[in-house]
Amino acid sequence: MARRVRDESDFHDRASNKNSRPRTKQRPQHEDAEAGLVTGVDRGRYTLLLDENTPEERTILAMKARELTRNRVVCGDRVDIVGDTTGEDGTLARIVRIQERTSTLRRTADDTDPYERIIVANADQLVIVTALAQPEPRTRMIDRCVVAAYDAGMDVLLCLTKADLADATPLRELYEPIGVKVVVTRRVHDDGTADASDGAGQGGQGGHGDEPGHNSSDTTEDAWRIEPLEAVRAELEGRTSVLVGHSGVGKSTLVNALVPDAYRATGVVNDVTGRGRHTSTSAVALRLPDADGNPAGWVIDTPGVRSFGLAHVDVENLLKAFDDLDVVAEDCPRGCTHLDGAPDCALDDWLEASPEDEKAARTARVESFRRLLAARTGTV
Numbered sequence: 001m002a003r004r005v006r007d008e009s010d011f012h013d014r015a016s017n018k019n020s021r022p023r024t025k026q027r028p029q030h031e032d033a034e035a036g037l038v039t040g041v042d043r044g045r046y047t048l049l050l051d052e053n054t055p056e057e058r059t060i061l062a063m064k065a066r067e068l069t070r071n072r073v074v075c076g077d078r079v080d081i082v083g084d085t086t087g088e089d090g091t092l093a094r095i096v097r098i099q100e101r102t103s104t105l106r107r108t109a110d111d112t113d114p115y116e117r118i119i120v121a122n123a124d125q126l127v128i129v130t131a132l133a134q135p136e137p138r139t140r141m142i143d144r145c146v147v148a149a150y151d152a153g154m155d156v157l158l159c160l161t162k163a164d165l166a167d168a169t170p171l172r173e174l175y176e177p178i179g180v181k182v183v184v185t186r187r188v189h190d191d192g193t194a195d196a197s198d199g200a201g202q203g204g205q206g207g208h209g210d211e212p213g214h215n216s217s218d219t220t221e222d223a224w225r226i227e228p229l230e231a232v233r234a235e236l237e238g239r240t241s242v243l244v245g246h247s248g249v250g251k252s253t254l255v256n257a258l259v260p261d262a263y264r265a266t267g268v269v270n271d272v273t274g275r276g277r278h279t280s281t282s283a284v285a286l287r288l289p290d291a292d293g294n295p296a297g298w299v300i301d302t303p304g305v306r307s308f309g310l311a312h313v314d315v316e317n318l319l320k321a322f323d324d325l326d327v328v329a330e331d332c333p334r335g336c337t338h339l340d341g342a343p344d345c346a347l348d349d350w351l352e353a354s355p356e357d358e359k360a361a362r363t364a365r366v367e368s369f370r371r372l373l374a375a376r377t378g379t380v
């Protein structure tokens, strides 16, 4: 369901909109530019992957060229680069263009940040990692993430962790009717028990999942593993997924199991800034291996993203994520809010006219849609 989404320049910098930029003057200058993928951003330094999946594949560092000063380059962006692109020590290339984005996950300006920001570009799936207990799930937070994803034209995967501690059924029932895919993971001890009484801290950076794609008890003698890891991997393969989740939900545990050495692989950024990765708040793209260790997609971890401001969200975009309701709402009065109690809202007529056997399903759809609409406002 990836739809074309407007460029960031549509929102706060119309003057520099790409259509009015003197492209023809830049083109000849940069016709030797190479293409790269932004895998990390840290204080004006961009980590890029060039010649992806070829023998020449390499990681380089770059900065933005002067003409891009006012444009934000984010993780997941495809960019054009000039200068020294060898990636050798001490080299710094220049990003001269941002390629057209297929999606932009964004958050609204708020009290702490006056700008609406793009968080990640070109992702097609948002993975909301939520623990079933410790910490307790917060459905309002999940709703808000779903809204942000649907607004961006992204699919949603709800990953419910710690199923060894609580039942996933209530959350499943809440989210499956709105087109959210659900995967449920649990911690399983190597002796087969699903008891989470100890082992805390062993998993965060753990030795679990040392063997890409297997992570089974015959390769790890100690403690525990996350299951079913392969079901999660199957949902991520061939896609670019953004992972969000509150502290303590088990996101790092999951990323480590899926992408062995994930955090060591981002060391390039650390070498430059001297900062540990865990103090970084910007997104990092990690390559997901398939069961044989071959590249099979991208997982973008977002350590700093705990919630989304949603004031920018367009009701129409949200409605588009509900195909059936979108058609019905064509009969709504102009400017209908579609909220509960909205005068003459066609969604209410649709419910009333429902055949008996469809009533429950229709009601679940409309109620879920209205819940998401309401979640746009207020704070988490």
Ligand SMILES: Nc1nc2c(ncn2[C@@H]2O[C@H](COP(=O)(O)OP(=O)(O)OP(=O)(O)O)[C@@H](O)[C@H]2O)c(=O)[nH]1
Residues within 6 Å of the ligand: 161, 162, 163, 164, 165, 185, 186, 187, 195, 196, 199, 200, 201, 202, 203, 204, 226, 245, 246, 247, 248, 249, 250, 251, 252, 253, 254
């Ligand atoms: N019982 C149980 N504990 C789990 C499970 N997954 C992770 N944990 C534990 O939950 C705690 C938090 O996991 P992390 O992976 O560090 O959580 P996080 O979401 O990355 O949190 P931050 O690192 O603070 O962002 C750790 O002690 C893990 O061992 C699970 O499925 N069941």
Ligand SMILES: [Zn+2]
Residues within 6 Å of the ligand: 329, 332, 333, 336, 337, 338, 339, 342, 344, 345, 346, 347
């Ligand atoms: Zn309506």
